[in-house]
Amino acid sequence: MVKQRTLKSITRAVGVGIHSGQKVELTLRPAPADTGIVFRRVDLCPPVDIPVGVMSVSDTRMATTISPGGDPGGPKVQTIEHLLSACAGLGLDNLIIDINADEVPVLDGSAASFVFLLQSAGIVMQDAPKRFLRVKKPVEVRQGEGKKLMWAKLEPHHGYTLSFEIEFDNPAVAATGSQFVFDMGSGTYKKEIARARTFGMTADIDLMRSRGLTLGGSMDNAIVVDDYKVLNADGLRYDDEFVKHKILDAIGDMQVAGMPLLAAYTSFKGGHALNNKLLRALLADPAAYEVVTFDDERAAPKGFAELAPAW
Numbered sequence: 521m522v523k524q525r526t527l528k529s530i531t532r533a534v535g536v537g538i539h540s541g542q543k544v545e546l547t548l549r550p551a552p553a554d555t556g557i558v559f560r561r562v563d564l565c566p567p568v569d570i571p572v573g574v575m576s577v578s579d580t581r582m583a584t585t586i587s588p589g590g591d592p593g594g595p596k597v598q599t600i601e602h603l604l605s606a607c608a609g610l611g612l613d614n615l616i617i618d619i620n621a622d623e624v625p626v627l628d629g630s631a632a633s634f635v636f637l638l639q640s641a642g643i644v645m646q647d648a649p650k651r652f653l654r655v656k657k658p659v660e661v662r663q664g665e666g667k668k669l670m671w672a673k674l675e676p677h678h679g680y681t682l683s684f685e686i687e688f689d690n691p692a693v694a695a696t697g698s699q700f701v702f703d704m705g706s707g708t709y710k711k712e713i714a715r716a717r718t719f720g721m722t723a724d725i726d727l728m729r730s731r732g733l734t735l736g737g738s739m740d741n742a743i744v745v746d747d748y749k750v751l752n753a754d755g756l757r758y759d760d761e762f763v764k765h766k767i768l769d770a771i772g773d774m775q776v777a778g779m780p781l782l783a784a785y786t787s788f789k790g791g792h793a794l795n796n797k798l799l800r801a802l803l804a805d806p807a808a809y810e811v812v813t814f815d816d817e818r819a820a821p822k823g824f825a826e827l828a829p830a831w
């Protein structure tokens with residue numbers, strides 16, 4: 521049987537939120553089978569549980585934000601995508617995440633610190649079948665037209681692949697690889713994807729700061745590019761770090777479904793909003809998906825049953 525997974529022990533992290541600039545403490549705890557991933561706002565009295573789910577997503581403008589029932593006026597947790605990406609990369613199903621503020625700390629702007637944290641705590645198999653969301657027919661969402669067109673789609677696939685293409689009107693970004701395809705069954709998430717950092721253009725950063733956003737952002741937790749070059753002294757971690765970060769984000773945004781997909785995901789210039797729209801479109805059509813488990817590991821896609829160090 522392909523089994524569910526949780527942490528072996530409790531682990532903690534402290535950092536700042538990239539948008540709020542606030543100091544945040546996280547405590548990640550093992551959880552029983554079938555719990556899913558649940559954020560618990562322990563700074564509220566009484567504490568409020570916010571289970572990760574497609575309908576819990578309440579804002580996708582800067583990052584992926586969840587609230588109970590998706591109520592934008594309710595208690596929230598922002599910027600969940602990098603932590604969820606790390607959970608997906610390590611195949612974690614069940615976790616309680618205590619958080620004492622409304623934003624997940626950005627740490628180094630990638631998922632690498634979360635992967636390190638989760639792997640240090642250890643990962644254990646649980647005696648319950650792991651569930652997968654199998655896509656049965658193609659689902660596609662689009663936004664904008666002409667130069668502003670972006671789209672994302674899911675197609676049936678015995679496995680889980682993510683393909684992304686970016687197109688930025690910026691020479692520094694355009695000089696890097698604009699397309700990448702990643703296979704989740706390859707066992708290379710930690711090496712190929714997890715270290716890719718979030719990024720921003722200096723002009724956008726100035727504008728966002730004036731609106732009170734990205735207050736915690738700096739070259740310690742983001743790639744910063746001006747019109748012509750990457751400003752970080754150490755340069756890029758991957759030649760194609762920008763598009764790889766978009767895949768890292770997409771893995772996190774798709775993990776909002778509460779279980780890994782069995783699908784081929786493809787996106788052209790998409791982001792958090794389109795990713796959530798795609799999952800909502802999938803779940804709106806009961807004929808487009810089914811939840812499956814694998815009693816026989818040999819029936820699962822290659823690489824899905826092993827507890828590989830990087831996934």
Ligand SMILES: [Zn+2]
Nearest residue numbers: 601602718769
């Ligand atoms: Zn991101």
